[in-house]
Structure formats: C-alpha cells, structure tokens
Amino acid sequence: xxxxxxxxxxxxxxxxxxxxxxxxxxxxxxxxxxxxxxxxxxxxxxxxxxxxxxxxxxxxxxxxxxxxxxxxxxxxxxxxxxxxxxxxxxxxxxxxxxxxxxxxxxxxxxxxxxxxxxxxxxxxxxxxxxxxxxxxxxxxxxxxxxxxxxxxxxxxxxxxxxxxxxxxxxxxxxxxxxxxxxxxxxxxxxxxxxxxxxxxxxxxxxxxxxxxxxxxxxxxxxxxxxxxxxxxxxxxxxxxxxxxxxxxxxxxxxxxxxxxxxxxxxxxxxxxxxxxxxxxxxxxxxxxxxxxxxxxxxxxxxxxxxx
Amino acid sequence: xxxxxxxxxxxxxxxxxxxxxxxxxxxxxxxxxxxxxxxxxxxxxxxxxxxxxxxxxxxxxxxxxxxxxxxxxxxxxxxxxxxxxxxxxxxxxxxxxxxxxxxxxxxxxxxxxxxxxxxxxxxxxxxxxxxxxxxxxxxxxxxxxxxxxxxxxxxxxxxxxxxxxxxxxxxxxxxxxxxxxxxxxxxxxxxxxxxxxxxxxxxxxxxxxxxxxxxxxxxxxxxxxxxxxxxxxxxxxxxxxxxxxxxxxxxxxxxxxxxxxxxxxxxxxxxxxxxxxxxxxxxxxxxxxxxxxxxxxxxxxxxxxxxxxxxxxxxxxxxxxxxxxxxxxxxxxxxxxxxxxxxxxxxxxxxxxxxxxxxxxxxxxxxxxxxxxxxxxxxxxxxxxxxxxxxxxxxxxxxxxxxxxxxxxxxxxxxxxxxxxxxxxxxxxxxxxxxxxxxxxxxxxxxxxxxxxxxxxxxxxxxxxxxxxxxxxxxxxxxxxxx
Numbered sequence: 001x002x003x004x005x006x007x008x009x010x011x012x013x014x015x016x017x018x019x020x021x022x023x024x025x026x027x028x029x030x031x032x033x034x035x036x037x038x039x040x041x042x043x044x045x046x047x048x049x050x051x052x053x054x055x056x057x058x059x060x061x062x063x064x065x066x067x068x069x070x071x072x073x074x075x076x077x078x079x080x081x082x083x084x085x086x087x088x089x090x091x092x093x094x095x096x097x098x099x100x101x102x103x104x105x106x107x108x109x110x111x112x113x114x115x116x117x118x119x120x121x122x123x124x125x126x127x128x129x130x131x132x133x134x135x136x137x138x139x140x141x142x143x144x145x146x147x148x149x150x151x152x153x154x155x156x157x158x159x160x161x162x163x164x165x166x167x168x169x170x171x172x173x174x175x176x177x178x179x180x181x182x183x184x185x186x187x188x189x190x191x192x193x194x195x196x197x198x199x200x201x202x203x204x205x206x207x208x209x210x211x212x213x214x215x216x217x218x219x220x221x222x223x224x225x226x227x228x229x230x231x232x233x234x235x236x237x238x239x240x241x242x243x244x245x246x247x248x249x250x251x252x253x254x255x256x257x258x259x260x261x262x263x264x265x266x267x268x269x270x271x272x273x274x275x276x277x278x279x280x281x282x283x284x285x286x287x288x289x290x291x292x293x294x295x296x297x298x299x300x301x302x303x304x305x306x307x
Numbered sequence: 308x309x310x311x312x313x314x315x316x317x318x319x320x321x322x323x324x325x326x327x328x329x330x331x332x333x334x335x336x337x338x339x340x341x342x343x344x345x346x347x348x349x350x351x352x353x354x355x356x357x358x359x360x361x362x363x364x365x366x367x368x369x370x371x372x373x374x375x376x377x378x379x380x381x382x383x384x385x386x387x388x389x390x391x392x393x394x395x396x397x398x399x400x401x402x403x404x405x406x407x408x409x410x411x412x413x414x415x416x417x418x419x420x421x422x423x424x425x426x427x428x429x430x431x432x433x434x435x436x437x438x439x440x441x442x443x444x445x446x447x448x449x450x451x452x453x454x455x456x457x458x459x460x461x462x463x464x465x466x467x468x469x470x471x472x473x474x475x476x477x478x479x480x481x482x483x484x485x486x487x488x489x490x491x492x493x494x495x496x497x498x499x500x501x502x503x504x505x506x507x508x509x510x511x512x513x514x515x516x517x518x519x520x521x522x523x524x525x526x527x528x529x530x531x532x533x534x535x536x537x538x539x540x541x542x543x544x545x546x547x548x549x550x551x552x553x554x555x556x557x558x559x560x561x562x563x564x565x566x567x568x569x570x571x572x573x574x575x576x577x578x579x580x581x582x583x584x585x586x587x588x589x590x591x592x593x594x595x596x597x598x599x600x601x602x603x604x605x606x607x608x609x610x611x612x613x614x615x616x617x618x619x620x621x622x623x624x625x626x627x628x629x630x631x632x633x634x635x636x637x638x639x640x641x642x643x644x645x646x647x648x649x650x651x652x653x654x655x656x657x658x659x660x661x662x663x664x665x666x667x668x669x670x671x672x673x674x675x676x677x678x679x680x681x682x683x684x685x686x687x688x689x690x691x692x693x694x695x696x697x698x699x700x701x702x703x704x705x706x707x708x709x710x711x712x713x714x715x716x717x718x719x720x721x722x723x724x725x726x727x728x729x730x731x732x733x734x735x736x737x738x739x740x741x742x743x744x745x746x747x748x749x750x751x752x753x754x755x756x757x758x759x760x761x762x763x764x765x766x767x768x769x770x771x772x773x774x775x776x777x778x779x780x781x782x783x784x785x786x787x788x789x790x
Contacts (some may be wrong), residue, residue: 122437125459197547201445202444204774205545205775271549277619277623
C-alpha cells in the first residue's frame with residue numbers, strides 16, 4: 001500500500017502539472033470562443049524542448065547552466081514533503097512546511113542569480129520583481145501553516161486535515177480564509193494573471209517569463225516543468241485543507257483529481273475574465289495574502305484562548 | 308506679400324511663392340502663429356531653397372513661403388526656441404542639407420545615426436538604464452528605446468528611429484507610382500495612396516468622377532475602422548484582457564475581408580489609382596458591406612462597453628500615459644494623439660471635402676491618457692461606419708459615371724499640397740515639378756513624425772511595465788517616420 005501511494009504521489013507530482021496547464025489553456029480557449037490546442041499540448045511542448053540543445057550566451061557563467069537543474073531538483077524535492085491523496089506525503093517530518101518553503105526558496109535563489117548572470121536589464125528587473133514577491137509570500141505562508149499546526153497540536157503537513165475533521169463555524173472560516181490566501185500564493189508563484197501574464201511577448205511587463213528569456217532547449221523545458229510542478233504542490237496543500245482524509249481510497253483520489261482540475265479551470269477563468277493588475281497594484285495584491293494570514297492568526301488565537 | 312495663401316489639393320506655380328530672407332521669414336512664422344505642416348529644403352543648383360507650409364485649421368487655408376540659403380550659408384537662428392513644434396522639422400532639415408539651426412535645444416539625428424551620439428544619462432545609486440530594441444520580441448518594426456529608470460519608475464525615455472529608412476522621397480522622384488505610394492506605410496495603404504493620387508491629379512489639373520471619389524472615401528473609412536478595431540484588440544491583449552483581444556481580433560477580420568471583396572486585397576492595395584479607382588462597388592456589394600458593418604458595430608459596441616466598465620481594465624487605462632492639452636499643443640501633435648488630448652484636429656473637417664460636409668464632427672471628453680485614446684478609437688469606429696453608410700447611399704446616384712478618367716501629365720513648375728486624414732492623423736504629401744513637368748521634390752509627412760515625441764512625454768513618471776501599453780495606445784508608425 002505504501003509503495004502504491006509513493007508511486008501515486010510521484011506520478012501526480014511529475015505528470016499532473018501538464019494536465020493542469022492543458023486545462024488552463026483549454027479553459028482560456030473556451031472563454032475566448034476558440035477551439036484551443038489539445039489537452040496534452042504542454043506535454044508535447046515539453047518533450048519537443050527536451051530534444052533540443054540549449055543555446056548558451058557567452059557572457060554567462062556556470063550559474064546559468066546550473067540553475068535549470070537546481071530549479072527542477074528543488075521543485076521535485078519540495079514535492080516529496082507535500083501530501084497529496086489521503087494526506088499522504090512521501091517524507092513526513094515535523095515543520096515540513098518550513099523545509100518546503102526553503103527548498104523552493106533555494107530554487108528561486110538560483111533562478112534569480114541565473115537571470116542576473118545574463119547581464120540583461122530585462123532579466124534584472126524580472127528578478128527583482130520575483131524576489132520581492134517571494135519575500136512578501138514567505139512570512140504569510142509561515143503564519144498560516146504555523147497557526148494551523150498550533151490548533152492541531154502537531155506541525156506536520158497532516159495538520160491541514162484536522163480542521164475539517166472537527167470543524168466548527170470558526171474552523172470553517174479559517175479553512176475558507178486559508179484557501180483564499182493559498183490561491184493568492186498559487187497565482188503568484190506560478191505567474192498567472194492578475195500577477196503576471198504568461199502569454200505576453202512584452203519583456204518590460206513580464207516577471208517569471210523574462211527571467212527565463214535567455215534559456216532554451218532542455219534548460220527551458222526544466223524551468224517550465226519546475227514552475228508547473230509548483231502549481232500542483234500548492235494546489236495539493238489547498239486540496240488537503242478541503243478534502244477529508246479518512247475517505248475510502250477511490251473516492252479520495254477522485255476528489256483530489258477533480259479538485260485540482262477545478263483549480264486549473266478556476267485559474268483559466270480568472271485569466272479570461274479580468275485584466276492583469278498594474279505592477280504597483282500587484283504588490284498590494286500579493287501583500288493581501290499577509291493580511292489574510294493575520295486574520296487567520298487572530299481567529300486561531302480566539303479559538304485557542306476562547307476570545 | 309509674405310505668404311502665398313492656398314488650399315488643400317490646389318496647384319500653385321512655384322514662381323508665385325514669395326522668397327524672403329531668413330530673418331524675415333522667421334519673424335513671419337512666429338507672427339502668423341499657425342500650425343507647421345511642412346518645413347523642407349530643395350536643392351536648386353548651388354543653393355538650397357527652404358519651403359515652409361503653415362496650416363490654418365479654422366479657415367481651412369494653407370500658407371506657403373520660402374527662403375534661399377546660398378552655398379556658403381550653413382546656419383540660421385532656430386525657430387524651435389520660439390515654437391517647440393518645429394523641433395523635428397529643423398532636425399530633419401539639418402540632417403538632409405547640413406544647414407544648422409543655431410541654439411536648437413536638441414539636435415539629435417532623425418534617421419541617420421552616428422555611432423558617437425550620446426544618449427541622455429542620469430547618475431545616481433539606484434538609477435538604471437534599460438535598452439529595448441531595435442529588435443523586439445513581437446513581430447513589429449525596429450525602433451530603439453532607451454529608458455532611464457529609478458526602480459520601476461521611468462524618468463526619461465529617448466527614442467531612436469531610422470532603421471526603416473528606405474529613401475522613399477527619392478524613389479518617388481525617380482519612379483513615382485501608386486504601388487510605391489501604397490507601400491510606404493503598410494497600415495495606411497489607402498491614406499497614402501489617396502494622398503499621392505490627389506497630388507498627381509491636382510498637378511495635372513484633373514477632376515475625377517464623383518463615383519471614384521466616393522469609393523475612395525469609403526475605403527479610407529474602412530481602413531480607419533479596421534485598424535482601430537485591431538488596435539482595441541491589441542490594447543486588450545497588452546493588459547491580458549482575453550475577451551477583448553479575441554473579439555476585436557475576430558471582428559477586424561470581418562472588416563478587412565470586406566475590403567478583400569471590394570479590391571482583392573485585405574488592405575485595399577490596388578484599389579486606388581491616379582485618375583480614379585480600379586474596382587467598383589455595385590448594389591449587391593454595397594448591401595453586403597452594410598450588413599457586415601451592422602454586425603461588427605454591434606459586436607464592437609457590446610465588447611467595448613463591457614471592457615471599459617470592467618474595474619481591472621479601467622484601473623490599467625485611466626491616468627496612464629497622460630499627455631496634457633498644453634503639451635500636445637506646444638509639441639504640435641496631430642491626429643489621434645492630439646484628439647485624445649482634447650485638441651480637435653481633423654483634416655477631414657478642417658480642410659473640408661464636399662462629402663464630409665453633413666457629417667457631425669463631435670469632440671470627445673479627453674484627458675490625454677490611455678483610456679481617452681482607447682475610447683476615442685471606439686468613437687471613431689462608430690463615426691466611420693456612419694460615414695460609410697452615408698457615402699454608400701449616395702453612390703447609387705452616380706452609377707453611370709466612369710471609375711477612371713484620363714489624367715494629363717503634370718504641369719511644369721507647380722507646387723501642390725495634398726492632405727488626407729489617415730487613421731493615425733493627417734498624411735501630408737507635397738509635390739513639386741520642374742520645368743518639364745517631372746517631379747523634382749516629393750515631401751511626405753506622416754502623423755508619427757510629429758507624435759513620436761509625445762510617447763516619450765507620456766511615459767514619464769509611469770511604471771516601466773506600462774510602457775508597452777502606452778506605446779500601443781499611440782501605435783505610431785516606424786516606417787512612416789523613417790521613410
């Protein structure tokens with residue numbers, strides 16, 4: 001059973017990203033009145049890129065070649081700590097959320113210095129924006145996870161499931177708020193509208209895309225895959241907040257997959273319905289996650305100490 | 308007489324144009340206080356003759372005067388100090404003839420770059436420079452943009468153009484043709500060809516049929532609405548507003564496909580010829596055009612209303628890239644850019660053509676920001692559709708008239724100014740003939756020539772990530788400027 005769950009986790013973490021990307025593309029095409037590309041197009045693109053040799057600028061150093069590998073490695077490693085179906089995670093330790101955040105942070109660090117390494121002024125701007133977002137998200141993420149852990153009494157990722165298990169009104173409020181906060185994190189970390197526009201060709205407005213502007217071939221494939229894996233990881237955290245963990249295996253996996261597909265549909269719908277924010281408003285939007293986190297913290301304080 | 312007063316599309320003899328000495332001419336230019344639309348030289352043996360054309364938009368008159376620079380005269384007192392709108396004209400004149408305007412504030416090359424040109428630079432700890440282009444990420448024309456930024460904020464933008472310089476004005480003299488005229492600026496095919504044809508017909512003292520005139524103006528309005536719809540889609544695309552980008556993209560295709568049915572080209576190439584038009588619009592086609600336009604009008608209206616009402620869209624467009632009315636006036640902006648800043652400048656109505664007389668020319672409430680430029684496009688699309696329907700209904704009356712008339716060869720020693728309101732603004736063609744009646748100088752002024760500097764003004768103190776949006780809202784021409 002354990003082997004089966006480990007395999008399932010790995011398959012979900014490694015390959016579900018392509019399906020999520022495909023659903024986002026399909027949703028955007030649907031709202032735009034187009035037929036759109038086939039569902040697995042992101043996977044085909046990935047395979048096509050894998051076959052290509054990267055072109056490396058002569059002004060770059062070893063960091064530039066190293067960064068895509070590290071970005072992919074950190075995304076996959078972070079995935080080992082995140083629970084997917086039935087609250088099962090491959091590595092289950094206390095304070096896993098801190099390990100999770102800093103492993104992703106390591107990947108981000110290399111992405112940022114690799115972007116600076118190219119010496120392009122666009123990439124420098126993109127790197128500075130990305131670093132700024134991360135520094136806004138990280139404390140909020142810690143507050144949320146630590147608060148949830150404080151209620152549960154233990155600090156593994158499994159504490160997510162405790163809320164739904166014995167949820168009262170206050171608990172439900174906390175779940176809803178945490179989902180909102182994690183959605184903001186999801187949109188920011190995976191560079192979707194309204195934070196970033198993955199479809200744009202305008203270098204001056206890009207954030208994530210501009211950082212990988214000089215990457216090509218399999219390097220580009222690794223970076224895009226790493227970014228898509230993050231989408232599944234954060235979605236999994238959301239899924240574990242709202243799916244009870246003591247359901248039968250079949251129902252549990254079905255619910256999980258449906259929920260992830262729904263999140264992808266939601267991202268696609270948001271992207272179709274609203275325009276991207278002005279850059280100065282994007283910072284406010286990302287900062288809103290901290291505000292929500294503080295509300296969660298105060299609600300939990302009320303719950304623990306009885307108001 | 309210091310000025311020769313004439314009208315749009317009217318031939319005058321070069322000998323009638325007064326020749327003043329430059330200090331007098333300069334004084335006159337400052338005194339009459341009109342809008343400059345032409346300031347160009349012409350080589351006359353050893354001398355350079357400088358022609359100045361000023362427009363009176365209220366009376367619909369054009370003022371022409373000139374001055375002669377002898378071989379050894381290599382400088383003059385710049386007019387830009389008094390009237391800033393002259394700055395591009397004087398830079399161009401300096402580049403072409405090497406006659407230097409003294410005390411010009413910024414004698415940057417217009418098209419031919421010298422490698423030693425120094426861009427403006429700012430110093431400071433957190434100031435950084437961003438260079439964009441001339442090769443861009445999208446399929447667009449080449450242009451170089453140099454930003455001086457403090458964090459995300461733009462302090463200054465310097466624009467360098469000229470990569471599209473093809474020597475069009477010289478080509479016009481050696482081998483003038485409609486095909487050449489319509490290839491100068493690919494998104495204003497009809498406007499350029501119309502300006503050229505009007506100039507040629509005026510030089511040959513020829514009047515074309517009413518029918519041909521109507522078909523030409525219908526095509527001009529079709530071009531205007533098609534490009535405006537495309538631009539609305541591009542603005543929506545730049546702010547990642549998917550619905551606008553999809554629907555405007557689709558409706559633009561309907562309009563240009565209708566153009567394809569009229570002329571066999573989606574951009575109207577080959578439709579206009581000197582002396583008339585090559586393709587007719589019969590009753591059946593005319594009905595089809597009306598039905599397509601009705602459908603497009605409904606779609607555009609519904610989409611733009613939803614789009615501009617959406618808070619995420621208006622928060623991106625409002626107060627972004629503002630050009631104040633005062634700035635627009637002093638820089639001498641024309642066309643869309645001027646109208647969006649509240650200056651009502653439209654050569655269709657300022658230099659009236661009989662077909663436009665019963666069309667209402669209303670000004671819109673304009674703030675000079677991206678929002679105003681977006682809304683202005685929508686208003687102009689509506690107005691264009693209205694005009695097209697009106698002209699189509701008149702077309703039936705002239706059914707028996709010929710499409711083409713014979714245009715006699717150009718009269719010698721003539722000077723003609725031909726202004727056409729393209730979608731971007733006034734397209735000015737000035738043609739001069741020699742004693743044999745051959746073209747001896749052909750001067751073209753695209754609205755972008757005046758307006759590029761407005762973009763640099765608009766982005767000051769805006770976020771650098773809003774630059775592409777500001778740029779798209781002007782949508783200026785590189786090739787029209789570079790010629």
